[in-house]
Amino acid sequence: MNLQQIRNATLVVDYADKKFLIDPFLADKGTYPPFPNSARQEQNNPLVNLPTSIDKIISNINAVIVTHLHLDHFDEVAKEVLPKDIKMFVQNEEDAKEVEKGGFQNVEVLQEDSVFEDVKLIKTKGNHGRGEIVKLAGPVCGVVFKHPMEKTLYVAGDTVWYEGVQEEIDAHNPAIIVVNAGDNQFLEGGSLVMSKDDVYQVSKASPHAKIIASHMEAVNHWTLSREELKSFINEKGISSNVFVPEDGESFSF
Numbered sequence: 001m002n003l004q005q006i007r008n009a010t011l012v013v014d015y016a017d018k019k020f021l022i023d024p025f026l027a028d029k030g031t032y033p034p035f036p037n038s039a040r041q042e043q044n045n046p047l048v049n050l051p052t053s054i055d056k057i058i059s060n061i062n063a064v065i066v067t068h069l070h071l072d073h074f075d076e077v078a079k080e081v082l083p084k085d086i087k088m089f090v091q092n093e094e095d096a097k098e099v100e101k102g103g104f105q106n107v108e109v110l111q112e113d114s115v116f117e118d119v120k121l122i123k124t125k126g127n128h129g130r131g132e133i134v135k136l137a138g139p140v141c142g143v144v145f146k147h148p149m150e151k152t153l154y155v156a157g158d159t160v161w162y163e164g165v166q167e168e169i170d171a172h173n174p175a176i177i178v179v180n181a182g183d184n185q186f187l188e189g190g191s192l193v194m195s196k197d198d199v200y201q202v203s204k205a206s207p208h209a210k211i212i213a214s215h216m217e218a219v220n221h222w223t224l225s226r227e228e229l230k231s232f233i234n235e236k237g238i239s240s241n242v243f244v245p246e247d248g249e250s251f252s253f
Contacts, residue, residue, distance in 0.1 A: 001013065001015045001016075001150050001153060001252065001253050002251070002253075003013040003251050003252075004247050004249070005212070005246070005247060005248065006050065006247065006248070007019050007025065007048060007050055007051065007218050007247045008025045008072050008121075008214075008218035009157075009180055009215045010024055010025050010057075011023070011178065011214065012061075012228065013145070015122075015147065016118060016119050016149055016150050018062045019060050019063075020065055020116075020145075021057070021058065021061045021066075021082075022059070022143075022155060023065070023066060024057075024058075024066075024079070024082065025046065025071070025073060026057070026075060026078045027045075027046060027051075027078040028046075028049065029086050030044040030046070030047075031046070032044060033218040035186070035219060037186045037222055038185065038186045038220060039187075039220035039222075045071075045218075046072070047218055049160050049163060050247075051246075051247040053167065054077070058081060058082060058125045061086065062086075062087065062116070063087040063144055063197045064088050065089065065121070065155075066088065066089070066090050067091060067092075067140055067142060067155075068138065068139065068141070069099075070157065070158070071097055072219050073158070075252070079102045082104075084103045084104055084105055085105050085106055086106065087106050087116065088104055088195040089110045089114065089121065089143075090107060090109060090110065091110060091139060091140065092109060095109075096109050110141060110143060110228065111123055113157045116123070116216065119145060120144075121143055121145060122143065122172070124142035124143060124168045125140050125141070125158055125164035125165075126140040126141055126157045126158060127164060128159060128160075128193070129191060129192045130194055130226075131190065132189065134194065137158075140157050140158045140159060142154065142155050142156040142157035142168070142170045143155050143167070146172075148229050151175035151237060152172055152173065152176070153178070153179075154168060154169070154176070155178045155200075156177065156178060156179050158193050160191050160193060160194055161197075161198035165202065165205075166205055169206045173206075174209055175208075175253065177194075177202060177206060177209050177211045177212070178212045178214050179196070179198070179213055180201055180214050181193065181214065181224065182216045182217065182218075182222040183196070184221045186221060190220075193215055194213075196224055196228065196233075199211065199229065199232075199233070199242065200233075200238070203233075203238045203241060203242055208251060209241065210242075210243065210251075211230055211241060211242045212220065212243050212251065213242065213243065213245070216244070226246075229244050
């Protein structure tokens with residue numbers, strides 16, 4: 001497989017000769033207002049440009065997976081540029097209806113036994129924060145990819161570390177795990193995605209897995225920088241297993 005970090009949670013995953021686009025957030029730098037009640041209120045989102053052209057990102061895509069409908073995971077530009085007949089996987093019927101309103105004609109709700117051609121796609125649990133903020137943030141999911149010729153890949157989505165992530169690791173024993181690790185927060189309510197300590201918990205739960213830290217430094221409410229996370233994983237002695245990619249960087253496994 002090959003995974004390319006695009007920007008924020010947007011990934012291109014080449015897996016078993018299929019090309020998946022995950023959580024497309026494709027607008028130019030500064031297109032949208034900052035998320036409220038959080039840091040960097042003077043900066044519009046996204047904070048950075050795409051590392052390559054939209055045409056290159058979406059060319060030859062076979063299917064799109066949208067873990068939830070927050071703007072930084074499925075934006076207006078993605079709705080405009082993606083082919084309306086492309087296969088779209090979403091987390092629930094509510095999201096499916098919203099995506100279909102955008103003109104998409106081939107929308108499927110992810111299940112625990114979904115299949116795209118010969119690739120198994122397994123919907124996984126997630127908590128978009130802890131405590132009361134979870135209700136405000138709304139439901140989210142991740143996805144596990146399985147194929148006889150590939151290593152198992154777990155894209156955790158917008159979740160903090162909690163028992164649900166432990167359960168998914170125990171159930172699927174992934175060789176590769178992508179975590180959203182910008183420790184994004186509003187001024188109140190705590191982490192919405194993984195902090196550096198959460199990433200460490202993932203590494204302890206799956207010590208043989210390669211872990212990729214996505215969703216970093218791209219929207220105004222991030223609180224964990226790439227440099228801080230790199231320093232932390234070096235201190236913990238896990239830098240051989242945890243990778244912090246720059247936008248545009250690719251990994252093959």
